[in-house]
Each structure stands twice: as structure tokens, then as C-alpha cells.
Amino acid sequence: MIKREIDSKLVQQLKDKMKEGLLPQWVITDPDIYELERERIFGKTWQFLCHETELKEAGSFVTRWMVNDPVLIVKDRKEKIKAYLNSCTHRGTQLCTADRGKKKTFTCPYHGWSYNLDGELVGIVAGNKVYGEEMCKDEWGLREIPQVASYRGMVFGCLDPHAEPLEDYLGDMKWYFDLMLGRSDDGMEVIGLPQRWIAKANWKSTAENFAADPYHVQTTHRSTVEMGISPEDPLYAGYGHQVVMDNAHGINVITSKTGRSRAKYQGMPESMWPMFERNLSSEQRDILERVTVFVGGVYPNLSFVSPIHGTEGYLHNYLNFRVWRPLGPDKVEVWCWFLIDKNAPKEYKDNAYKGYLGSFGPTGTLEQDDTETWARIVEVSGATMMRNKELNYNNVSNYLMGFSNVEVDHTFTGPGVAYPTTYCDALSRRMHEHWLDLLTKPSRVEEASR
Ligand code: FES
Numbered sequence: 001m002i003k004r005e006i007d008s009k010l011v012q013q014l015k016d017k018m019k020e021g022l023l024p025q026w027v028i029t030d031p032d033i034y035e036l037e038r039e040r041i042f043g044k045t046w047q048f049l050c051h052e053t054e055l056k057e058a059g060s061f062v063t064r065w066m067v068n069d070p071v072l073i074v075k076d077r078k079e080k081i082k083a084y085l086n087s088c089t090h091r092g093t094q095l096c097t098a099d100r101g102k103k104k105t106f107t108c109p110y111h112g113w114s115y116n117l118d119g120e121l122v123g124i125v126a127g128n129k130v131y132g133e134e135m136c137k138d139e140w141g142l143r144e145i146p147q148v149a150s151y152r153g154m155v156f157g158c159l160d161p162h163a164e165p166l167e168d169y170l171g172d173m174k175w176y177f178d179l180m181l182g183r184s185d186d187g188m189e190v191i192g193l194p195q196r197w198i199a200k201a202n203w204k205s206t207a208e209n210f211a212a213d214p215y216h217v218q219t220t221h222r223s224t225v226e227m228g229i230s231p232e233d234p235l236y237a238g239y240g241h242q243v244v245m246d247n248a249h250g251i252n253v254i255t256s257k258t259g260r261s262r263a264k265y266q267g268m269p270e271s272m273w274p275m276f277e278r279n280l281s282s283e284q285r286d287i288l289e290r291v292t293v294f295v296g297g298v299y300p301n302l303s304f305v306s307p308i309h310g311t312e313g314y315l316h317n318y319l320n321f322r323v324w325r326p327l328g329p330d331k332v333e334v335w336c337w338f339l340i341d342k343n344a345p346k347e348y349k350d351n352a353y354k355g356y357l358g359s360f361g362p363t364g365t366l367e368q369d370d371t372e373t374w375a376r377i378v379e380v381s382g383a384t385m386m387r388n389k390e391l392n393y394n395n396v397s398n399y400l401m402g403f404s405n406v407e408v409d410h411t412f413t414g415p416g417v418a419y420p421t422t423y424c425d426a427l428s429r430r431m432h433e434h435w436l437d438l439l440t441k442p443s444r445v446e447e448a449s450r
């Protein structure tokens, strides 16, 4: 049974703690909180589904999940992208069980009803008349996901038909998407399949780790320093800006101690530089010239990183998008995409892909470092002392970095509220405040079911 409300005393306590830069640790894995998150956060916000290059032609499809909602995404005959609940309207069985492919119709494995790319019910085994009198097939088409939209090739869905349009939801993040995804004439493409695996972790911790926590890099990923890939300087991932945006989106623009990157335009081939210069504004160009790593997130559960990997002469850059699909308060399914500029030379793409596999995904060394710490957060969050809501400062996480000692940097030229270091908890604090705001407002689905 879902607890529909968090006790008002508790809400006030959470608000008070957050004002002080603290977050009680029990909220990470509390089962009642998790049920509310499913309805009030994932039932109301835009979630990433796929990239347009995963659907190459009419009839191409992929299957995805929005937490518990199975989604079938197709390119219809007019090459428009549509998303349906991946559930047969007869008895509700999951309709399409393949990850991806190309089809003209989808036939249910249970009793054989079939649907076309427009979601219309086009076939009933033994014909309509087995239902007594002819059944009106028009009434039994697939149910569409209430809102589907894309920006710069990134396709999102939203379960709330009244939620603000995707472009409004993304807000200032569009400017950074333009920079990362729109720098090349033909945009980006997904290479390979999205890798996916299950990790013992809570989605809030993984989203925060990527979007808002470069501070962990010099300790969790210490082996990269020992191998000579990262600098000894413990501040090395802290140089640059952390940018906080509306709806708790954010990005870290990590440069270096000198404010420059170790490689201009993230080590992309020099032949592509004039194209970047043509496609970007002078402010965007300046940032792309100087950045080493972009790392950030679109609230609630899409994260991205665009790093430089490799050694001098073999540097490469790519874009990794990932969705943290909650499977419970202590479990996430990670979905991980590799994207690169379509216009990049084939050999460069191949090397970048190898670099990605060595760093991220199930075979990646950086991924494995992070996965261990996420599991330990989950384990500790359920401890009796952590769950004692009366204890004061013994059971809270610390978000005090930059709380009173870092001012907004108004000279930063990109949109959003920028802080002059990425060792800063401003974005984490914003994410958790937003989390509480959403959690304390009933969703329209809930209101309608009351
Ligand atoms: S559940 Fe799909 S045809 Fe019966």
C-alpha cells in the first residue's frame, strides 16, 4: 500500500535540513519514498527514450522502459517517431519482446492480435465475429505515451499529458545540448547497442554522482592517477564551472588549472574544427575550445559525460548518455549509449569506441569504481541508526561544499547559474530540493484516481 503523503512534520524536517545543506540518509532507500518517487517524479517528468539514429527507417523500432512502463518506440510509414505502451490491449501482455528491429506489424505472442505502426489493431485471430457481434477494432488500438518529443535527436517521453513541453522542460540545457550535440553538420549518432546492466544502487545517488559530483573523481578513480592518466593535483577535476539550471538540470564544464583544455576542441580531428566554428556561437566555441570534460544531467535520471581519453597523439572524445532506470529503492538498471559526431572519420570513431568500452559500461574501469561506492551507499542507508529520524546530525549526508564559501560567477558566458569551481555541492542541493518539491505535490494521475 502506497503511503500517499509524507508526514508533514517530516517534510518540514527535511526542508530544514536541506536549508542547512544536509540530507537525511534514510531517504535514499526508504520504500515508501520510493513508491512516491515513481508516481510523483517519474510520472510527471520527461524521460529519455532513445536517439533518433537508433530508428533508421520506417518500421524501425526499439523497446524501452520508463521505470515500470514498457514502451515501444517506432518510426511510422511517414517516418514520424511514435511511442506506445508496449502492452497488448487484449489482456495486457507485453506486446513486443525484442530489443529492436524492423517490422510492419506487431503480433502479440499470447492470442495473436496484431497492430500496425500507427498502433491500430489490424488483426484478430479467427476474426472479430468470435466476440459475438463484430467488435470495433478502432477502439482497441495501442495506447500512446501521452507526450513524446525530441531535441537535437534525443527522444523523450512523458507520462503526464499536462506537463510542460520538452523544450520548456529542458530550458537552459538546450544551449549545452546545442553545443555538444549540434557542433557537427550531421549531428551525433549512436554506435552499437545501448549496454545495460543491473547495479545495486539508488537512482538519486547515481544521478547525483554523474551530474553534480566531480569531487569524487580524485579518490574513487585514484587508479587513473596511479597509472599516470590523470594529474596528481587533487583539485584537477575541480577546475572550471558548475552550472545549475531550472528543473534541477546541471552541467560541469571541467577545464584545467590554466583554464585551458589539454587538447583544443576535446581532441577532435583538426579537419572538423571549421565545422564547429561555423555551427556554434562565439560563447559556445570558447567553452568547447577550453573544456576537458562536460559532465552533467537532465533531471531526474538522464546523465551524460563527454570526456577526453587516450594519450598524446591518440586523444579522442565521445559522448556517453545514460539512464538510471529505478528497479526498486536499492536497484537500478543502467542504460548506457555511446554517441559520436556522424562526420568524424571512421578510424577516429573506432578508437573512441574502444576508449569508451575501457572506461564506461560493464567493462569500464571507471564504471566499476563507481558501482562499488553506490552499492555501499545503499547498504548503509538502511542501517538502524540512519533510519532513526529523531537523531540529528548523526544520520545526514553532507552537502556543505561551496555552501557559504563560493559565490556565483557572473562572468561565465553560458546560461544558468554558474559557480567558479566544480568542487561545489550547489547542483546536488538543487537536485534534492527539487526532489522534495516534486515529492510533496500529488501527480495528476493520483488526483484523477482519488
Ligand atoms: S493478450 Fe495479446 S492477444 Fe491476448
Ligand SMILES: [Fe+2]
Pocket: 216, 217, 220, 221, 366, 370
Ligand atoms: Fe565516477
